[in-house]
Amino acid sequence: MDIARRRVGVEGRVSHVDYQVEYELGEREWRDVYLDYRQFKAVQVRGGVFKLPFGLDENTSPTNLDFVYRARISARLAPGRDRGVSVHGKVLKGGVISYEGGIFGGDGDNARPGSSQRVFGKRTMAARVLAHPFRGSKSFLSSLQFGGAVTGSEVPLGFPAIRARTVFGESFYDSDLWVYGHRQRTGLEVRWQPRRASLQAEYIRLSDERRGQSVEDGDLTPLVAQGWYASGTYALTRKRNRLGLLEAAARYETLSFGSRSRGVEPSTSARADAVLGNLLRVTTLGVNWQPNRWVKLQANLIREAIGSPSMGPSPEQAAFWSRVFRLQLTL
Amino acid sequence: MIRVILLFVLLAPTVARAQSSDEFFDGRTLHEIHLYVHSRDLAELRARYWEELYVPADFEWRGIRVRNVGVRVRGLATRSDIKMGLRIDFNRYTAAQAFLGMSALILDNALKDPSLLRERISMAFIKRMGQPAPRESFGRVYINGSYEGLYTLVEAVDSAFLARELGDGLGYLFEHRFIGGFYGEFLGEDYAPYKLRFEAKTHELEGEYTLYAPIRELFREVNQDVDSVWRERVSWFVDLPQVVTHVAIETFLAEWDGFLGGSGMANFYLYRPVQTNVHRLIAWDRDTTFQDPETRLFDRVAENALMSRALRFSDLRTLFLDVLESCARSAAQDQWLENEIAGAHQLIRDAAYADNGKPSSNEEYETAIAHLMSFAQRRPAFVLDEVAKSR
Numbered sequence: 001m002d003i004a005r006r007r008v009g010v011e012g013r014v015s016h017v018d019y020q021v022e023y024e025l026g027e028r029e030w031r032d033v034y035l036d037y038r039q040f041k042a043v044q045v046r047g048g049v050f051k052l053p054f055g056l057d058e059n060t061s062p063t064n065l066d067f068v069y070r071a072r073i074s075a076r077l078a079p080g081r082d083r084g085v086s087v088h089g090k091v092l093k094g095g096v097i098s099y100e101g102g103i104f105g106g107d108g109d110n111a112r113p114g115s116s117q118r119v120f121g122k123r124t125m126a127a128r129v130l131a132h133p134f135r136g137s138k139s140f141l142s143s144l145q146f147g148g149a150v151t152g153s154e155v156p157l158g159f160p161a162i163r164a165r166t167v168f169g170e171s172f173y174d175s176d177l178w179v180y181g182h183r184q185r186t187g188l189e190v191r192w193q194p195r196r197a198s199l200q201a202e203y204i205r206l207s208d209e210r211r212g213q214s215v216e217d218g219d220l221t222p223l224v225a226q227g228w229y230a231s232g233t234y235a236l237t238r239k240r241n242r243l244g245l246l247e248a249a250a251r252y253e254t255l256s257f258g259s260r261s262r263g264v265e266p267s268t269s270a271r272a273d274a275v276l277g278n279l280l281r282v283t284t285l286g287v288n289w290q291p292n293r294w295v296k297l298q299a300n301l302i303r304e305a306i307g308s309p310s311m312g313p314s315p316e317q318a319a320f321w322s323r324v325f326r327l328q329l330t331l
Numbered sequence: 332m333i334r335v336i337l338l339f340v341l342l343a344p345t346v347a348r349a350q351s352s353d354e355f356f357d358g359r360t361l362h363e364i365h366l367y368v369h370s371r372d373l374a375e376l377r378a379r380y381w382e383e384l385y386v387p388a389d390f391e392w393r394g395i396r397v398r399n400v401g402v403r404v405r406g407l408a409t410r411s412d413i414k415m416g417l418r419i420d421f422n423r424y425t426a427a428q429a430f431l432g433m434s435a436l437i438l439d440n441a442l443k444d445p446s447l448l449r450e451r452i453s454m455a456f457i458k459r460m461g462q463p464a465p466r467e468s469f470g471r472v473y474i475n476g477s478y479e480g481l482y483t484l485v486e487a488v489d490s491a492f493l494a495r496e497l498g499d500g501l502g503y504l505f506e507h508r509f510i511g512g513f514y515g516e517f518l519g520e521d522y523a524p525y526k527l528r529f530e531a532k533t534h535e536l537e538g539e540y541t542l543y544a545p546i547r548e549l550f551r552e553v554n555q556d557v558d559s560v561w562r563e564r565v566s567w568f569v570d571l572p573q574v575v576t577h578v579a580i581e582t583f584l585a586e587w588d589g590f591l592g593g594s595g596m597a598n599f600y601l602y603r604p605v606q607t608n609v610h611r612l613i614a615w616d617r618d619t620t621f622q623d624p625e626t627r628l629f630d631r632v633a634e635n636a637l638m639s640r641a642l643r644f645s646d647l648r649t650l651f652l653d654v655l656e657s658c659a660r661s662a663a664q665d666q667w668l669e670n671e672i673a674g675a676h677q678l679i680r681d682a683a684y685a686d687n688g689k690p691s692s693n694e695e696y697e698t699a700i701a702h703l704m705s706f707a708q709r710r711p712a713f714v715l716d717e718v719a720k721s722r
Contacts, residue, residue, distance in 0.1 A: 215367040215389050216475070267399035269387035269424035271369055276425075 007031065020050075031081065042089040052079040052108050053086060053100035053128035054149040056189040056202050057229075066198070066233050066247075067286050068300045068326040069167055072255040073204040073227040076162060077185065079108025079126065079151060086126075096135055101127035107153045107183065111162050118161035121153030121183045128187075146190040155183045155208055159270075162206065162225060164257045166280060168322065170313035172306050173257045173278040177223060177270050181209025196235035203228040207260070213271055220273050221260040227280075229253030233288070244291035251284045256307075279307035296328040350393060352431040355484070356466035358451060361678050362484060364438070364470045365391040366417075368402065373474065380404040380412040390419055390430065399424045407509060409442040409618075414480045414688025416440035417472075418487075435487035437465075438472055440480065444618040445691035446699035447683050448675050450483045453584055453617035455671060459661060460580050460654070463496035464614050469675070471682050480686040481679055488600050488613055490533060496613075502604040503542065505529035506615070513595045515636030517554040522547065529601060545608040546601070553637045561640060569637070570611045575647050577612040578638055579654035583662070583714055585626040585706070588619040591635055621702070624709040628655060628717045649722075656718045663711035672703045 009022030009032070016039035022031040034048025051059055055078035057071050069075070086102025106112070107121030130147035157180040164173035184207050191200040204227060210220035231251035237243050258266075258277025266276035286300040305319040306312040314320065355362065368376070372386035385401040401423025406416040417438040422428045430436065441447045450467065457464040465486040472479045486492060494500030508530050518524035522543040531542050549568035555561065565571060574590075577599075581589040588597050590612065600613040632638050642648045662668040684693050691699065 213369065215369050215372075215387060217370055264398070265425050265428065267425040267428075269399035269401075271372075271387045272399045272424065 040089070041095070042091050043087060044089050045085070045087055046102075047085045049081055049083050050086075051081050052084070052104055052124065052126040052151065053088070053102065054079050054108075054126055054151055054185060054187055055204065056187075056191060056200060058110075063296070063328065063330055066231060066249045066288065067251060067284055068298050068324045069284075069302075071202065071227075071229040071231075071251065071253050072165075072167070072280060072282060073202065073229060073253065076110065076165060076255060077204045077206045077225055077227065078110060078187070079104075079121075079124070079185070080110035082106045082108045082124070084124075084126075094136055096132055098130045098132070099128065101125075107151060107185075117158060119156050119158035119179065120161045121151075121155050124151055124153035126151040130189075140194050141192070143193040144191075146188075148189070149185070149187040151183075151185040153183050155179050155181065160208055160223070164225075164255070164278060164280070166304050166306075166313065167282060167302055172280055172312040174268075174311070175223070175257060177210070177272075177275060178213040179208040179210050179223060180213060181211040181222075183208050196238075197232060199230075199232045201228065201230040214273065215271050220271065223257070223259050223275065225255070225257045227253060227255035231284075244289060246290075247288045249284075249286040249288060251282075251286075253282045253284075255280045255282075276308075278311050281305045281307075294330055296326075296330075298324075298326040298328070300324045300326075350395060350431060352433060352466070352486075355392065355431055356468045356486060358455065358468050358675070359678065360468065361682060362392060362468060362470035364472045364482070364484070365476070366402065366419075366472065366474045366479075367391070368474060370475070376402070376404060376415065377412040380410060380415060385420070385423060387424060388419075390421070392430075395430070397421055397428065397430045399428070400430075405437065406440070406442070409440055411440060411442055411688070414440045414442065414686070416442070432491060433486065434489060434491065437485035437487060438470070439483040439485050439616075439618070440688070441483055441618055442690050444699070445689070445695050446621075446703050447481055447483070447679060447686075447689065447696070448672060448700070448703060449620050450485070450616070450618040452668070452671050452675060452703075453586075453620040454485075454614065456584065456658075456662065456668070457580055457614050457617070459667070460576075460658060462577060462580060462614065463492075465492065469679050469682070478685060480688040481682040488532070488615065493602060497602070499604050502602055503534050504532040505546070505601040505603075506532050507596065507599050507601065509592075509595070509597045511594050514634050515550060515553055515596065515638075517550045518547075520547070525550075532600075545603060545610070548608070549610060550636075553640065558643075562644060565637075565640075566609070568608050568610060570609050571641055571647060572650055573611045574637065575641055575651050576654050577614065579651045580658055581614075581620075582626075582628055582630075583655055583658035583710070584617070584620040585622040585624065585710065586617065586620045587622050587626075589614075589617075591631040591638060593631065596635070621706045624706045625713050628652075628714070628721060652718045652721055655714050659711035659714040659718070662707065666707075668707035668711075669704060672700070672707055676700050 006025040007022055011020040018036040018038055020032045024031050032050050034046055034050045036046040038044045055074050057074035058078035082104040084102050084104030086100050088100035090098045104124045107124040111120040128149035130145050132145045134141040160175050160179050187204045189202045206225045207222040209222050214220050229251055233247045233249040236246045256279040259275035261274040264274045266274045268276050283303045284300050289297045302322045309315055309318040367389040376386050385403045388400055388402045390397040390400045401420040403418050404415045405418040409416050419436045421430045422434045439450055454464040454467050468484045470482050470484045472482045490500035508528055522539040525543045525546045529546055552564040578590050587593050590596055590599055598616040600615055601610050603610045683696055
């Protein structure tokens with residue numbers, strides 16, 4: 001049994017300024033700490049520590065997640081939180097387009113090094129644009145939203161701190177490869193919630209330049225980590241049912257690490273142009289039960305399959321199953 | 332004309348592939364090896380030359396470029412950050428990658444040998460005497476285009492070597508690690524001291540009992556007191572005639588850092604086929620041969636637990652003397668040893684002169700060559716005379 005999150009916080013509004021302060025008791029660290037000036041719908045300004053505008057799943061509150069764990073690309077490739085300032089708002093016909101763009105001190109806590117020798121992105125620009133083309137209409141597409149996001153930062157010389165990990169944190173690929181240069185993330189996302197169902201999908205690609213890192217001090221092709229997921233839920237009961245909300249959920253996702261180079265023998269060398277990468281495929285089946293607004297129970301059956309199991313936690317085993325239960329209490 | 336050009340174009344890749352390891356180890360050719368190492372890795376390799384640090388590199392010979400090889404500094408007394416002795420592992424970062432069928436290659440810096448010849452000439456002689464020995468040749472080695480020095484290119488002793496030389500590459504191979512003062516005593520029941528001295532190079536993942544029990548038993552039997560059963564029991568664990576032959580060749584070469592090394596046993600591999608417990612010796616690192624041409628035949632035999640007992644048996648003593656006599660006659664036949672030294676000297680002279688990392692001046696190099704020539708001329712007669720006296 002593991003207590004994943006124990007957070008206390010306050011949030012509220014004073015005049016045109018929203019504020020939020022949240023502290024993680026388990027890890028003893030501040031989470032969201034920011035002020036958000038929201039006088040105008042089209043242009044609002046936020047400053048402090050908060051999540052970079054990148055990633056649909058990553059920017060979904062933990063209380064609203066459809067699965068016990070976020071998708072691998074969200075946990076590993078999306079930036080997460082950092083100190084920064086952003087401008088955001090909704091424009092065009094009542095907010096058909098929403099946007100957020102900002103500048104941050106680093107490229108998020110998901111990319112932070114676990115050891116001091118590993119490197120991450122320094123000052124980071126991030127932007128995300130979402131379209132809700134049918135917002136406010138009576139069409140069955142009214143809930144459809146899609147969009148894209150990018151981040152850009154410079155990574156100093158070193159091994160990248162972004163690591164390949166299974167759902168339960170086991171390594172399936174050692175990113176002991178020299179990187180130096182520009183880091184770019186690109187994300188695409190779509191979400192649609194027709195009646196009792198919900199569908200969402202996301203793609204994230206992260207590339208790190210390797211300037212001057214070949215054995216002859218020349219450039220290597222960038223390292224690329226990428227993946228996608230598609231997930232859906234279906235409400236088996238209506239919310240006002242006395243049983244509460246019961247829904248079934250399923251998700252399929254991939255996360256791969258490698259390099260852009262093709263056509264030559266891949267290698268585990270820290271200076272290989274064609275990197276011997278690895279791929280993780282995860283299938284999750286779940287049931288969510290929310291008997292009331294304070295309690296949520298989730299049960300997930302997870303199958304993980306590793307492309308090259310020799311790099312994984314169990315070299316003889318390419319695929320393994322896990323079961324997870326989660327009780328969420330929200331006050 | 333078009334047909335001729337097309338034919339040439341079609342043949343060219345085939346010619347490149349046709350390079351073989353025999354050509355690479357052709358002792359009549361001075362090869363050129365290029366290594367490409369990132370400047371940062373190279374600085375780190377030199378700074379941490381005493382560690383077993385591997386860095387990635389590209390290896391090139393005659394236009395064949397092997398990418399993503401692993402390189403580390405090697406050697407014990409010859410470790411240097413100036414003229415680094417190097418081990419190249421072709422498959423360290425790319426599984427199953429090989430160069431001319433080899434998974435590894437040694438670039439021997441010959442820092443203990445002012446003549447730079449001893450290693451290659453000695454191994455050629457051991458092979459001439461019918462014992463397995465790594466193939467060797469000479470090469471100019473360049474790192475990032477800069478001349479590092481003249482090296483002896485040495486085939487690694489591994490499964491491929493064993494398969495070719497012994498017709499069996501499946502057995503247990505151990506590299507003797509010199510930690511000094513080991514003359515073949517029984518080291519006790521625990522496997523640890525054996526493991527310390529004999530590093531498993533094949534079957535590394537097998538248990539200590541499988542790997543080290545036969546070695547422990549070998550040294551237990553070597554040191555047991557009962558003469559009447561000594562030979563039978565020791566023969567369960569070592570090929571005594573082969574060991575005697577190996578040591579006799581070393582003795583002819585006046586090696587002072589071999590199986591009868593002055594500071595204990597040194598510079599050999601131990602090999603044991605899968606279906607038996609009988610070990611045999613394989614020669615390694617022969618850059619301290621050709622010492623005094625009047626080195627006595629039984630020097631240091633008494634210090635070694637195995638050889639001192641083995642040579643009490645008349646047939647093994649006769650074998651020892653027979654092999655020494657054969658060595659002397661073979662070295663002198665058509666002035667083979669002199670010609671080998673002269674030919675090799677002619678081949679490497681310019682490269683040796685240009686080698687600023689060698690341990691000696693050019694004058695000392697010439698003096699060392701003169702000593703080798705003198706050895707080649709005097710040693711056979713001295714050995715024949717000593718053998719005759721010893722019979």
